[in-house]
Amino acid sequence: MPKITPRNHKLSDHDFLKLSKVESKPRARGKLLILHQLSQNKSLEGIGKDFGYHPQSIGIIRKNYWLYGLKSIYDKPGRGRKSHLAEEDIEAFKQAIVEAQQQRGGGRLTATDIARIAKEDFNAAYTPKGIYGLLDRIGMSWVSARSKHPRVDPEAISQFKKLHKPCQAGHP
Missing domain, CATH: 1.10.10 (Arc Repressor Mutant, subunit A)
Structure with a gap:
């Protein structure tokens, strides 16, 4: 006898297509599109064929949504290599x-x-x-502004700019 999954969340609770258009994470966006197809009563086999998934994988995505809601579309922490920096x-x-x-x-x-x-x-x-x-x-750029030499003299730069005006276009 098949195991019955409690359905705490319904496929009619959200507009998955609309949510997929604003989702920045590609894996989550793909799951939202699959959930959209499921909400349109498409078959697991048809969706699997369209998305290149096994129908059983589509069923797992649906089951996880029923159990955990929208948070099920995101990867759980722990995937991938850990950062050395805490x-x-x-x-x-x-x-x-x-x-x-x-x-x-x-x-x-x-x-x-x-x-x-x-x-x-x-x-x-x-x-x-x-x-x-x-x-x-961590949101920092390694590109920095042009550096200044430690012994730069701002006064000398200012004097140079006053004495040497830039050339006008067409004049030497």
């Missing part, structure tokens, strides 16, 4: 990068410098190449 250290890490750049006085931090901060201050081992992915995940 979640609670992210804000402090960002602040440490900003402070290190300000203390530098000129030039810019390199990936090697940031990897050293991660290792020494947060016990998070990253290679310089791996730092770029970490910075992207």
